[in-house]
Amino acid sequence: MSLAPGMTAVSFKQNEGLPLLASMENLDHYSVFGAYVYPNMLIDVNPTLVAVTAYIPRTPTHTTIITTYLFPAEAIGNPAMDIMPAVEFNDLVNHQDIDVSERVQRGVASKSFKRAYHSEMEKYAQRFVKQYRQDITNS
Numbered sequence: 001m002s003l004a005p006g007m008t009a010v011s012f013k014q015n016e017g018l019p020l021l022a023s024m025e026n027l028d029h030y031s032v033f034g035a036y037v038y039p040n041m042l043i044d045v046n047p048t049l050v051a052v053t054a055y056i057p058r059t060p061t062h063t064t065i066i067t068t069y070l071f072p073a074e075a076i077g078n079p080a081m082d083i084m085p086a087v088e089f090n091d092l093v094n095h096q097d098i099d100v101s102e103r104v105q106r107g108v109a110s111k112s113f114k115r116a117y118h119s120e121m122e123k124y125a126q127r128f129v130k131q132y133r134q135d136i137t138n139s
Helices: 084-108 120-136
Strands: 035-038 041-044 050-059 063-072
Touching: 063 084
Parallel strands: none
Antiparallel strands: 035 041, 041 050, 050 063
């Protein structure tokens, strides 16, 4: 996802003055990159932080979610640099994603549910389902 021209942060506070990650310095424009690590981790790389989120299933109705934030060293412990707007924004997006996942889980738990159909936009979800089914069949 590309950021608007001149923007360096994904946060409630535009360009909060946090230092850029070393790999993000001196770019003409900034983007957010994401990666999925099978089976239960997301990595988001923003110009000012990296967020690593792990999903740990506990029961069929409960998953523990742990997000670890990595900021440049000069941002940590410096009272002039407020990391909370970036953390709070990421937390909001996580909760929106969690809400969608919870609704899907309630739907597939229905006695009427037989199977799901994936649109082209859901190709990554479909790949996950196929991989997961293979893994549980082979274990």
